[in-house]
Amino acid sequence: MWVVYTLNGLYFAALLFLISLGLNIILGVMGILNLAHGSLYAIGAFIAAWIIIAIGMKVPPFFLYITLLSGFVLAGFVGFLMEKSLIRFMYKRTLEYQLLLTFGALMLLEDVIKMIWGGQAYYASAPFDLLGKVDIGGNIYPTYFLFVMIIALMAGLFIWLFMSKTKLGIMLRAISLDREMATGLGLDINRLSTFAFVLGSGLAGLAGALVVPTTPALLGFGHEPLILGFIVVVVGGLGSLKGALVGALLVGFTRSFGIAIFPEIELPLLFLIAGIILVVKPQGLFGR
């Protein structure tokens, strides 16, 4: 069963990685901790579930998986709206206002989701069922979880390449390292910040969409992922992409093995680990 526990840990890590990657991009480039990040995750889940239920089996299976990208798209779009309407007014203000603004956005979006999609649960298991099961060393394992891990890996690789090899990515990194200097060098901070926010939000939405074939989309869906994503970011280091990966693996494995071996502990264990790391190295493992 250890194979299964490890695979589960990787599966959780994959989802957490996407969420915290998004949080970190926004945090790194804009210095904003987006408390509404979980809402974007939820939006991704709802739109994906809704589309999958609507089109059902009427399309070739391939398209079903493409619809998961709708989570990325809609969440990114909402992120765009958020940034343009709210966040950009907050650059000149202090931290308090930024946090409060995203807190307000969290509450607002929660009810917007309720207004659009109502209070019921959306089950959209077709993508999960279609992929069936695979045998790994004598253990049966759902193929879909492997699919999620691959997508997360691809996303991670893509972001890494983007950040290190493309001009746009390098500019984003420049801003996160030294905002003033970057402005001095003539970078269009506003445009780039919007881009970062959209990208980060999209990643959260993608994570939400990926989880929907196994977990129903529900109100309050984004609360736990936000907290877990938060732990990952704090443990891995604010703004660090490497930290997001390591942190996600740490949290994912703690959850998977924790439940198997110490079922009573679960959540407090994670916070304890985060707390200890913060006391010893408050910037996180890879933070600056």
Added chain:
Amino acid sequence: MFKNPRWILYLLILITLLFIPRFLSIHDLMLFEYGITFAIVGLGFNLLLGYTGLLSFGHGAYFAAGAYTVAMIGKYFPQAYSLEILIPAALFFSLVLSIIFGFVCVRHTKIFFSILALSLSMLLFALLFKLYHITGGSDGLRVPLPTLFGMSFKGIRRPEFLSGTYYYFLLIVFAISFIVMRGIVSSPFGKALQAIRDNEVRAELIGIRVRRYRLYAFCISGVFVGLGGALWTFVNGHVTADLSHWVFSGEIVYMTLLGGFGIFEGPIIGAIIFTYLKLYAMGNTQYWMFVIGATLIVLVMLLPNGVAGAVSSLWTKIIKKSD
């Protein structure tokens, strides 16, 4: 301090408050009492936010400390369940918790401080949530009526208790908290905090021990918040782990901002308004979170100094015009 003519106004307000039970229905009076307990919370919280410049999204932990102290004594030591023991106990435990957490937090500033405060409060939340057999877990604990200096309230229903003896008790505690905080804020210590807020480096240079003073401010605010929490339990009758959740802490920040954190009385006004706003919204629409969220956004964008701040600026403008 007391020579300031403001105190006449405060006295008048206090006297008016004494008569409120006659005018409000039991349900509205309970709402008002919620408001007062949060006013005490706001006063304490603002020492840290408005006067020292530190934003904590984790002060729910101290509220929970005060509240759970009351509930646990009720559960495990019912023979000691009287207000004269409960209140000091709540103050003690919130102090201990704020010292421990505060010591860790004040070593950092800005976003690190906020994140640390948040994380520590969530640790407490997770513990309260998981330790089902001790704390009642997510179900929480019930808070029965206490005794006060030997007066027992057996046989009285909670609404009667709250509209009678308890209301005056609450008012007295609030008045004392108000005077104490006013004293703190006007003292040299209070001035030092503001200096730290405005310019940390300069404060250090003139000999203020920044980190230590921040810790003091943190602990005092924690104690006030814990006191508010303890008093709140009797009105609510029930405590749950959510009191330590960051969203609840966010509400504390919200009400402080709503009233205005630049003015001493701001948080009090904010607490009262928020209590009514939230309950009014919850009672009238299923989309009350939208209302609260939208109000918060509008507030941050248009009235960053809160209601009290806006009124105060308006007042200044009027006075200027009449010159």
Added chain:
Amino acid sequence: MGATAMTAGTLGTASKAIGQTKKPIPKDPIKIAAISFLTGAAAAPFGIPGYNTFAMCADVINKEGGILGRKIELLSKDEAGGVDAQVKLCRKLVLEDKVDVILGYISSASCQAVLPLADELGGLIIAYDCGTHELMEGAKSPYEVPKFKLGFRSKAHLGIDNIGLALVIKKYFPKIKTIAGINPDYAWGRESWQIFEVAMKKLMPQVEVVKTLWPPLGNTDYTAHISALMGAKPDIVHSSLWGGDAVTYTKQAMGMGFFKNIKMAYSRGEPYPQEVGKNFPQEQIICCAGTHYFLYPPHDKSPLNKWFVTEYQKRYGKYPTYPCYHAYQAIYAYKYAVEKAAKAVGGWPELDDIAKATVGLSFQTPSGTLTIREDHNAIEDVLVGFTKLTPKYPFPILDPKRLEVFPASQVNAPVGIKTVDWINSWK
């Protein structure tokens, strides 16, 4: 405090309190607040069916003339939002809206927090679906009854579900060696497991518990839990997961190959075959929270059940599940209690009169006879079955050849004795 007044319930029907005047029956409608999960995971399998039944029964009662000529005005409220919100809502309903009775609460957490408010605020509350047995039990046996003067539960508590499961397992699987449990981490889950474990220890002491898991209520990802259970290799897994949690858990477990080697015993599993559909695994042990099942009692034996199922299906397009039966019990308990009390006082009864009349109330329901005792709790028989797919229905039903019904006396603790103590005293 209330015991002496209430054990004099026997006096209720005969005497009138001295100085009590006959209050004429008002003409305005009776305000009944119905509280159920209208949003969230618990809504579809539970809250909405429960509410639908309240609406259906209120409509039927009104068409037949209402209660003593007064029409019912049903106020629908959402149970979602957490315990704290429910406490505040209850206060508003009793103090401000001044409803005549609150029928509500699916979640044991809500009940535990709200029922004490009945006496605190002076409002009548009938809990219709929650199962926590600690709600009305005292700290030690024997304990004083009732715990709440104005708080009632119009159904039996979780004791019957978990004792029923233990009895069935003993009968059909006497040779198993290991069991495990996955229960939501709050009063309902903790207590369900407690009763089940105590009963199993008594009936089958040789069986070992290999794992107990406690996901939080509302948890949506059971992947790690399912793997952990599979790793522990139990023969049977007990679960009191309910609502959306049970559906999600079952679906995820199906996807992970759980049911190949392990059997589930759901302490309140009756709604889930219909919710999950055709693929719900067969041969799982399902308890019906009483004898609430659309096919039991058989329609030829119970015309009331036949009417209930047909009427519900006509209005809502699905078969009623146990929350529906519970809702029926609650609203009719109130109706019959009011009528009984009115007869005793000769006019419109006060809350205390209605409370007196509710004790000892016994009436026919679509599931059989319901009796409410002096401890303000009801007792019921319990039905446990095995899922089996038949051509007639689009989801697995309970195998009609193996419907195990245990009488109330076998699964309900006597008045004043804690369930755990009672089980331990069995020979």
